[in-house]
Amino acid sequence: MSMFCYQCQETAKGIGCTQRGVCGKSKDLANMQDLLIYVLKGISLYSTRARELGIENEKVNQFIFNSLFITITNVNFDKAAIIKKIKEGIKLREEIKSQLLKAGGVLPKNLSDCATWEAETETELENKANSSEVRVLATEDEDVRSLRGLITYGLKGIAAYVEHSFNLGYENKEIYTFIQKGLAAIADDTLNCLYYLISQSKHLIVRESSYYFSFFNSGGR
Template sequence: MSMFCFQCQETAKNQGCTVKGVCGKNDTTSNLMDVLIYTLKGISIWGLKNYELGHDIKKYGRFISKGLFTTITNVTFDDERVSELIREALTIRDYAKEEFLKSFAEKTGNEFTETVHDSAVWTGSTTQDFLFKSTEVNILSTTPDEDKRSLRELLIIGLKGIAAYAEHAYVLGYEDDSVYIFFMNALKSTTEDLAQETMLDFVIQAGKVSVDTMALLDKANTETYGNPEITKVNIGVRNNPGILISGHDLKDMQELLDQTQGTGVDVYTHGEMLPANYYPAFKKYDHFVGNYGNAWWKQNVEFEQFNGPILMTTNCLVPPKDSYKERVFTTGNVGFPGVKHIPD
């Protein structure tokens, strides 16, 4: 078994992917993601200690949200991207540690001597370091108790979903510290040997926080772009050059429409970006033509047939065929080796 991932409905035999993800993710990427999650737990430990001393934890919460989102299925397949995030996570974790140690000493007059979990202190710098660490921290190594392990991973998978909502709200200028605090408390709890009842309480709480964060995202979207309207969506094409955009990030949609306005280039949505057609703010763009194609899993056929550039803004990227790979662009957390990435 070179990997273990069971976070989505695509998983092999409804049990778990152990050689390569059905989504296309290889074992190296999967193992690096395990290490990224592990390091986010370390950030959470020090972040909470800073919170208890009155420090602002937004910088930690934002990165945790970004890190969790990156590990969602069909977001990134790029090993170097994940490795770089681990390095960044270690830097942020160590900054949080130093911030706490300094404040603790100033407040108490003593040095902090408590033992902390390994996720808060381990270190590494190369991809090989991270892959070696993955053998110690992968999902199956956390505990032999299957019930506890399942609750622990169910919580983490729930956090990933919350992070997706939180990330999309944040790019529009909306965030809630209580979501970040829950991320930290929940991730910290996965480093502890808790009773099953306590673990279940965290899972149930994740459901509530998920609804609250979804409401935050709805507020962000509707206050920025208006309330979605029942809309007849054009599914035809015009003769102009066109760009296809997929994913969930409405801010990327807005920026693409602004940058292409008046250029003679049409814009079409695909898959998850279909709802953009319903927002009043986007209806003012006469070069926003409508929706092209069908569901995300038909990319290999529909992207091949589409003759223009394709922009992937969030999850639901399928490993592209060589026949159209050079026309695919990623942005945000999305990544694939050899595909051009547009920084935020």
């Protein structure tokens, strides 16, 4: 299977696109988008721990919600732009990791690969994007895979409103915290906290969308 994407209601046969997206995106682009999400999970494993020590990295906050946003259906089909984001994300991951360690933070004994892998060339990125460990189907347990998918798409929905609100001059840092906690949680191979995060995702989508529309309708006042 060269790709697997099931994030929209038009997905092939109601199951998932495996050769090319119904939306028109290529398998190479789909796999790069999966790799970008993989990078975000790695960043969030560090940023969530760093935040517990009082470290708030604004570059990380903005990078994560913008990167989630551009992987939504029909938002950005520019593979080069996605690759650029991935490279930037790896640098940010190492930056927040360094901040965490300098503050005396302790890393887990068995860090997920998403928090440790490295790539310097586009060929290395291509190989990683096409590897089975990065894609949705890498999670063999169907229950865990489904919950991870729900959280991922819930976070993408939140990120869409966060992106628009940010461009209008509105920020809610509580949302950044939640998004990163969610991304860190789906890097875990258990069901821990996943049900709770799904519930909270729904509430935050409603709240963030109401903030956005209220702000928009008021003319940004």
